[in-house]
Structure formats: structure tokens, C-alpha cells
Amino acid sequence: MNFVTNILHILGSGATAYILANRLRDRATRANTLAGFQLAESGAVPFLTKLSERAATEGDTWLAEKLAIHAADEKRHGQIFAYGLKQMGKQVMDAEELKQQRESELEQKPSPFFANYYRNYTPEDLKAENIDWLAFMGSTYILELDASKDFVRMANALPEDEPQSHKLKQSILSVAQDETRHAAYLYEALHRRLTASKVEEIVEDWRKRKVDSMFAMVGDMISNGGNSRSLVKDGTPAKGKEKISELVKA
Ligand SMILES: [Fe+2]
Numbered sequence: 498m499n500f501v502t503n504i505l506h507i508l509g510s511g512a513t514a515y516i517l518a519n520r521l522r523d524r525a526t527r528a529n530t531l532a533g534f535q536l537a538e539s540g541a542v543p544f545l546t547k548l549s550e551r552a553a554t555e556g557d558t559w560l561a562e563k564l565a566i567h568a569a570d571e572k573r574h575g576q577i578f579a580y581g582l583k584q585m586g587k588q589v590m591d592a593e594e595l596k597q598q599r600e601s602e603l604e605q606k607p608s609p610f611f612a613n614y615y616r617n618y619t620p621e622d623l624k625a626e627n628i629d630w631l632a633f634m635g636s637t638y639i640l641e642l643d644a645s646k647d648f649v650r651m652a653n654a655l656p657e658d659e660p661q662s663h664k665l666k667q668s669i670l671s672v673a674q675d676e677t678r679h680a681a682y683l684y685e686a687l688h689r690r691l692t693a694s695k696v697e698e699i700v701e702d703w704r705k706r707k708v709d710s711m712f713a714m715v716g717d718m719i720s721n722g723g724n725s726r727s728l729v730k731d732g733t734p735a736k737g738k739e740k741i742s743e744l745v746k747a
């Protein structure tokens with residue numbers, strides 16, 4: 498990473514982590530923030546599952562196994578955030594409700610983050626059956642690596658004096674540990690296919706893209722409040738017998 502990218506990365510990740518941590522700490526915005534995480538984590542599961550199957554078909558059993566574990570982890574992460582919402586008496590709207598809400602919006606803008614991050618890639622290029630393996634590994638490595646750090650910052654922003662948020666904090670810290678493991682296997686996957694200098698070149702390219710995308714996202718958050726659209730509805734509160742600990746790996 499060159500000096501300027503590095504400085505911008507620190508500034509950018511500080512800004513996004515700060516905004517997200519504030520949204521998580523504030524009970525008024527916590528539900529929507531948790532819902533966003535639930536949708537992002539669970540949303541990755543079908544993609545990762547398909548990629549695992551594709552790797553197996555192509556004869557890379559090492560990668561197929563890693564991707565299957567990755568898919569299972571992201572599924573559990575989605576459940577952890579869903580549980581956090583349930584404790585607040587909320588749940589994510591179902592797919593149909595979210596779709597209707599999107600359609601009712603006058604202006605439909607693609608996420609400024611992903612539009613920038615995957616610039617020069619078409620939606621077709623990014624499907625599990627088509628995506629270039631090196632693009633998948635490089636882009637996901639950067640996202641997982643940063644997510645692992647951002648989740649720690651966010652967990653630490655949760656108030657300690659509320660019992661519910663104490664549990665949520667512990668589970669978000671366990672999510673962060675999994676994201677670190679995901680980053681590690683993706684980095685190893687790149688090294689299994691490329692020389693060290695080529696890996697660094699790819700990582701540097703995705704780091705630059707991430708920095709640009711974060712600034713686009715922060716600009717969007719500041720100018721229009723970011724994702725102000727509600728993602729949640731009232732749900733049935735969590736029952737005592739359901740334990741978040743069952744979702745969190747020891
Ligand atoms: Fe995750």
C-alpha cells in the first residue's frame with residue numbers, strides 16, 4: 498500500500514467505523530443498523546455456497562471446503578444479528594416488503610460503495626458462476642480484513658451497562674474473529690495461485706478501490722443520511738430459552 502492510500506485508508510475506515518459505531522450505540526438507529534448487517538451477512542450465503550460448488554467442480558477441494566465453512570459462518574452471523582433485533586422486539590422485513598419499499602422510492606440508486614468498489618465489473622461478471630477467482634479472492638480479502646477490525650470497533654462502542662447490549666457485544670466480537678479467519682484463508686488462496694509480488698499487486702488494487710468506495714459511501718451518508726430507509730418491522734420479542742450463546746462459537 499502506498500503512503501497516500503494508507504493515510505486515506507486510515508481516515509476512511511475511521512470515518513465509516515465511527516458512523517456505524519454511533520448508529521449501533523444509539524438505540525434509535527440500532528435496529529436498522531443490525532438489520533443492515535443481517536441482510537449483508539445472510540445475503541452472502543447463496544453466493545458463497547455456489548462458489549464452493551464451483552470450486553469443487555473445478556477440482557479445487559481445498560477452496561471448496563473453505564468456501565463451505567465461510568458460507569456456514571456468514572449464515573450464523575446473519576442469525577446473530579437477527580437475534581440482536583429480536584431482543585429489541587424487531588425483525589427484518591421480508592424480501593417482498595423490502596422489494597415493494599424499494600420500488601416505491603422515487604429514485605433508485607445503486608449502492609455508491611459497491612458501484613465504486615466493483616467499477617469496471619458488470620453485474621453479470623460478479624455472479625458466482627462467472628466471477629474471476631482472483632477478483633473474488635482479492636476483493637473479498639479486503640472486505641473481510643476491514644470488517645474484522647470494524648466489528649471490533651463497533652462492539653466496543655456498545656454500552657456495557659445494558660445487559661442486552663453486553664451480549665450483543667460478545668457476539669459481534671465473535672463475528673469479528675470469524676472475519677479475520679476468512680481474510681486469512683482468502684490471502685492464502687491468492688498465494689496458492691500467484692507469486693507473492695503478484696498477490697501484493699492485487700491486494701494493492703483492491704485497497705485503492707476500497708478507499709475510493711469508502712469516501713463515496715461516507716459522502717453519501719453525510720449528504721442524505723445514508724441508508725435512512727427502514728429495514729425493520731415489529732417482531733416477536735426473544736424468548737428466554739433462545740440463547741445467543743448457541744450461535745456464538747466457543
Ligand atoms: Fe460475516
Ligand SMILES: [Fe+2]
Pocket residue numbers: 571641675676679
Ligand atoms: Fe466474513
